[in-house]
Amino acid sequence: xxxxxxxxxxxxxxxxxxxxxxxxVISTDGLMMASLLxxxxxxxxxxxxxxxxxxxxxxxxxxxxxxxxxxxxxKGSQGYVLLTGAGRxxxxxxxxxxxxxxxxxxxxxxxxxxxxxxxx
Amino acid sequence: xxxxxxxxxxxxxxxxxxxxxxxxVISTDGLMMASLLxxxxxxxxxxxxxxxxxxxxxxxxxxxxxxxxxxxxxKGSQGYVLLTGAGRxxxxxxxxxxxxxxxxxxxxxxxxxxxxxxxx
Numbered sequence: 684x685x686x687x688x689x690x691x692x693x694x695x696x697x698x699x700x701x702x703x704x705x706x707x708v709i710s711t712d713g714l715m716m717a718s719l720l721x722x723x724x725x726x727x728x729x730x731x732x733x734x735x736x737x738x739x740x741x742x743x744x745x746x747x748x749x750x751x752x753x754x755x756x757x758k759g760s761q762g763y764v765l766l767t768g769a770g771r772x773x774x775x776x777x778x779x780x781x782x783x784x785x786x787x788x789x790x791x792x793x794x795x796x797x798x799x800x801x802x803x
Numbered sequence: 804x805x806x807x808x809x810x811x812x813x814x815x816x817x818x819x820x821x822x823x824x825x826x827x828v829i830s831t832d833g834l835m836m837a838s839l840l841x842x843x844x845x846x847x848x849x850x851x852x853x854x855x856x857x858x859x860x861x862x863x864x865x866x867x868x869x870x871x872x873x874x875x876x877x878k879g880s881q882g883y884v885l886l887t888g889a890g891r892x893x894x895x896x897x898x899x900x901x902x903x904x905x906x907x908x909x910x911x912x913x914x915x916x917x918x919x920x921x922x923x
Binding site: 732 | 843844848849852855856859860862863867868869870871872873874875876877878879880881882884898901905906
């Protein structure tokens with residue numbers, strides 16, 4: 684039931700831009716809550732890498748006086764990974780193409796993260 | 804000599820926006836090459852956290868089919884950390900206030916990274 688509601692948010696998000704390739708809601712300890720992934724991307728891999736990045740990102744933000752971690756963005760030659768906090772217990776992970784317009788993606792992801800936070 | 808040239812790039816960068824609080828050039832293994840930091844921020848801490856983030860970011864980008872890592876952005880409640888590749892051997896690390904306009908920061912940092920890559 685909650686998984687269906689989360690999947691509906693992810694479906695809207697993936698549909699909001701052709702540049703969004705995959706999205707998932709993961710717990711802050713790296714377990715999958717819901718996902719819409721293309722074939723070839725494993726849930727466990729995203730959960731594990733996401734949780735590791737969040738932990739290190741939070742520690743870095745603290746050590747460098749940046750406060751509470753809210754978002755992590757990775758830009759690679761083949762596209763983006765964006766992790767956004769969705770309430771205290773969940774994180775919205777999004778993968779986008781290198782052609783993505785970040786301003787639009789940030790906006791759509793922030794809305795989806797707010798909706799996710801209400802459900803989780 | 805090279806350190807002076809790098810410091811000059813960092814000085815121009817920090818001067819380009821009042822939202823940029825600190826900048827540094829670090830080697831990809833986390834050693835400091837040049838820095839312009841406010842009191843209270845230790846070089847070693849930035850180098851160590853930067854190198855750890857880069858290593859994990861590169862692995863994540865690879866595992867999630869995002870290609871070669873080009874940039875890492877952390878957004879915290881108290882500001883941003885931005886790591887940008889500057890050639891093969893160096894990384895430009897920038898800390899900015901939460902009020903920073905990311906579009907401007909990205910532009911200035913990209914130029915500074917290109918200039919850094921020519922020197923390192």
